[in-house]
Amino acid sequence: MNTLGVCPVNLGWAQIANDYRAVIRKYKEPIVQNCVLCNGAYWPPRLRCTCGSADMHWASAGSSAKIVSTVGVDLTPDQAATHWVPRKLAHRLPYTTVIVELSEWPGLRIAALADGLSLTHAPHGSTVTLSADFTDDLVTLIAQASET
Amino acid sequence: MICPEPDTISGEGMAVKAVELACENAGVDTRDVDGLVKLSYDGSMSTMAMSRELNARESNFTIELPMGGGSTGSIIEAARMAVEAGTAKTVVCFRSVSGQEFRRQVSSPDVHRQYYLDTVNYLRTAGWSSYLHLFAALFDVHSRRYGTTKETLGRVVTGLRANAITAGYRPDSHALDMDAYMSAKPYIGPFSHYDDYAIIDAASAFVVTAEDRLNNRSRPTVEIVSTAQSHGPEPRSWYESIALNDEPLGPVRSVAEKLFEKSGLSPKDVDVAGMYDCSAFTFMAMVEQSMLCKAGEFNELASESGAFGAGGALPANLCGGDLGAGYTHGFRHVIEAVRQLTGTSSNQVSNAEIAMVMGGPGNVTSGALLRRKELS
Numbered sequence: 001m002n003t004l005g006v007c008p009v010n011l012g013w014a015q016i017a018n019d020y021r022a023v024i025r026k027y028k029e030p031i032v033q034n035c036v037l038c039n040g041a042y043w044p045p046r047l048r049c050t051c052g053s054a055d056m057h058w059a060s061a062g063s064s065a066k067i068v069s070t071v072g073v074d075l076t077p078d079q080a081a082t083h084w085v086p087r088k089l090a091h092r093l094p095y096t097t098v099i100v101e102l103s104e105w106p107g108l109r110i111a112a113l114a115d116g117l118s119l120t121h122a123p124h125g126s127t128v129t130l131s132a133d134f135t136d137d138l139v140t141l142i143a144q145a146s147e148t
Numbered sequence: 149m150i151c152p153e154p155d156t157i158s159g160e161g162m163a164v165k166a167v168e169l170a171c172e173n174a175g176v177d178t179r180d181v182d183g184l185v186k187l188s189y190d191g192s193m194s195t196m197a198m199s200r201e202l203n204a205r206e207s208n209f210t211i212e213l214p215m216g217g218g219s220t221g222s223i224i225e226a227a228r229m230a231v232e233a234g235t236a237k238t239v240v241c242f243r244s245v246s247g248q249e250f251r252r253q254v255s256s257p258d259v260h261r262q263y264y265l266d267t268v269n270y271l272r273t274a275g276w277s278s279y280l281h282l283f284a285a286l287f288d289v290h291s292r293r294y295g296t297t298k299e300t301l302g303r304v305v306t307g308l309r310a311n312a313i314t315a316g317y318r319p320d321s322h323a324l325d326m327d328a329y330m331s332a333k334p335y336i337g338p339f340s341h342y343d344d345y346a347i348i349d350a351a352s353a354f355v356v357t358a359e360d361r362l363n364n365r366s367r368p369t370v371e372i373v374s375t376a377q378s379h380g381p382e383p384r385s386w387y388e389s390i391a392l393n394d395e396p397l398g399p400v401r402s403v404a405e406k407l408f409e410k411s412g413l414s415p416k417d418v419d420v421a422g423m424y425d426c427s428a429f430t431f432m433a434m435v436e437q438s439m440l441c442k443a444g445e446f447n448e449l450a451s452e453s454g455a456f457g458a459g460g461a462l463p464a465n466l467c468g469g470d471l472g473a474g475y476t477h478g479f480r481h482v483i484e485a486v487r488q489l490t491g492t493s494s495n496q497v498s499n500a501e502i503a504m505v506m507g508g509p510g511n512v513t514s515g516a517l518l519r520r521k522e523l524s
Contacts, residue, residue: 017269043392044270044385069288069391071281071337083336084254084278097275099285099391109392111274124292140273 007033007056009047016045021139023058030112030130030141032105034059041105062104063130065112065143069099072120088136089113096120098143100128112143119145149352149483151317151474154247162351163192163244164201170353171202175363176238178202181355183209183236185226187477189216190242191249192351198242209236217424220478220507221403221514225375227356237361243479244351250475251347277336280344280427284337285391286509287429291338294444298338301428302329303450305342305471308425311457312468315495343428348474352483362523370489371521373413373502376406377514384511400437400506403515407504408439411517415439418517419500420488421464422481424508425471435462438506438515458497466495481505482516489520 004027008019023031033045037053043061048054074094075083085093096114101107112130119128127146132139150157150166157165171178181204184195193201195210209230213219227239245253276282290296306326312318324342332340362369380399408414415438423434432446440462441449454460467473467484485503487493506515 013269020269069285069292071284071288072334073275073277073281073336074333075335079335083280086272086275086277089273089275092275095275097281097285111271111276111392113273113275138273140275 002059004058007045007058009054009056024132024139028132030061030132031058032061041108043110061102064103065100065128065130067098067122067126068101068109070120071097072117088138112141114143151348151350154349159192159244159246159249163242166351166353167240167242170355174355176355179205180238181240182206183230183239185211185223185241187219187243188212188214189477191245215512217478217508218510218513220505221375221516222377224372224516228372231356231358238357240353240355242353246349247347280336280339282391283427283429287338296447300447300450302326304428304431305329307456308465308469308472311466311495312472315467317468317473345426345470345475350474350476352476352479365523368490368520368522370486371519373517373519374407374410375516376403378402379512398509399513400509403513404438407515407517417502418504420497420503422485422505423464424478425465425469433509434506458495463497478507485518
């Protein structure tokens with residue numbers, strides 16, 4: 001099993017989030033939550049698998065994904081706060097958020113950030129490469145158009 | 149429902165006033181109100197305080213509902229359950245928030261219910277912004293699937309704006325045409341400021357009671373035909389966006405199916421609709437998922453002139469909705485439905501007999517079917 005460590009489901013949401021970020025920082029790649037019992041995968045993580053198991057681990061999300069949807073965010077700094085742009089990401093404006101389906105985990109979708117608006121009109125199914133970024137004191141999943 | 153000029157009446161003052169007006173309209177004494185249902189997203193007072201201000205003789209049933217814009221049907225359902233079970237005789241449902249208080253609430257964490265932030269650490273760090281972000285993502289999927297364009301959104305915005313003007317919630321000078329809509333710069337997905345609701349001071353209230361307790365028999369009343377709630381095919385947490393799952397038939401569709409099955413009615417029986425509309429796309433998605441038109445066919449529906457007006461193909465949000473007339477968590481749709489069915493709307497659909505109200509397409513939502521009832 002591709003495990004990057006135990007997901008501390010009994011320690012609650014805040015600790016799970018802290019552990020999520022720590023594991024990404026350690027392995028420098030996007031991760032998902034994975035059930036040891038049935039191999040179900042989740043993002044965001046949960047306290048229980050849909051099979052009922054609490055035996056959850058972290059696993060590599062892989063670096064390849066396909067675009068499901070995109071949203072361009074083009075706000076001025078003054079507008080950013082009004083529209084709840086995360087403060088630590090405001091300097092990246094304009095940016096695009098994407099929802100992608102992981103190639104490693106078919107059917108599982110995660111959200112990621114792309115700098116600029118170049119991905120805003122990327123065709124459905126376009127392949128992107130995922131990575132983790134640690135600037136702004138955040139752990140941010142980044143999507144970039146894959147080189148053809 | 150009252151919508152005073154901003155900052156002229158407090159949230160508490162609006163709440164009491166709205167409840168008093170609702171009781172007067174129903175012909176019930178405020179002292180006989182023994183049940184209260186309110187949204188937890190409210191900025192006025194506790195249900196205990198409301199009982200005190202009404203000089204209520206007893207408090208037999210109180211509840212706060214947490215689903216925000218998904219609460220539309222559940223509010224009605226909770227009140228009805230209390231009355232039908234004999235727990236309470238006269239239940240008032242209310243919601244009151246001043247614009248200033250609403251802005252404060254939505255821009256800061258809920259310190260008393262931090263568990264709503266259980267999954268916030270994941271979408272937000274990917275740049276997810278306001279609720280418009282969710283609907284922008286869903287619009288993108290809808291557009292890719294059905295070819296939906298920004299023009300369709302424009303027809304929603306201009307149509308509901310026209311309804312708001314006809315109903316008297318906006319002045320004539322606020323009329324909006326497609327040229328103005330299309331020229332506005334989008335800032336989140338396809339949405340410009342026209343696709344977003346206005347923040348207003350508003351309070352709404354309605355009374356649920358047994359028919360034999362109504363003392364105002366000068367006009368028809370409203371019968372609750374069916375109510376329903378659903379989380380759709382899969383349960384999800386607050387920030388676990390439906391955009392992460394491929395569920396074209398989400399919670400709204402589940403609620404609609406339950407409503408029609410419970411009531412024996414069908415979509416074609418609906419004379420007037422009150423669809424949650426925090427954004428232009430939301431209204432569009434609601435109409436499709438509520439089975440009032442087929443998925444992917446909203447474009448054609450919206451292309452008809454005056455489609456959502458009182459004489460249109462689908463009379464909907466006749467007061468302008470939250471999108472056209474200001475945000476109320478969808479509560480105004482219940483008020484407008486009651487007005488339509490009792491023949492007292494300022495934008496009246498002729499012979500409206502069946503109304504459908506539906507909460508927002510979040511992770512848990514609710515709706516109701518209401519029917520005009522002539523009193524003997």
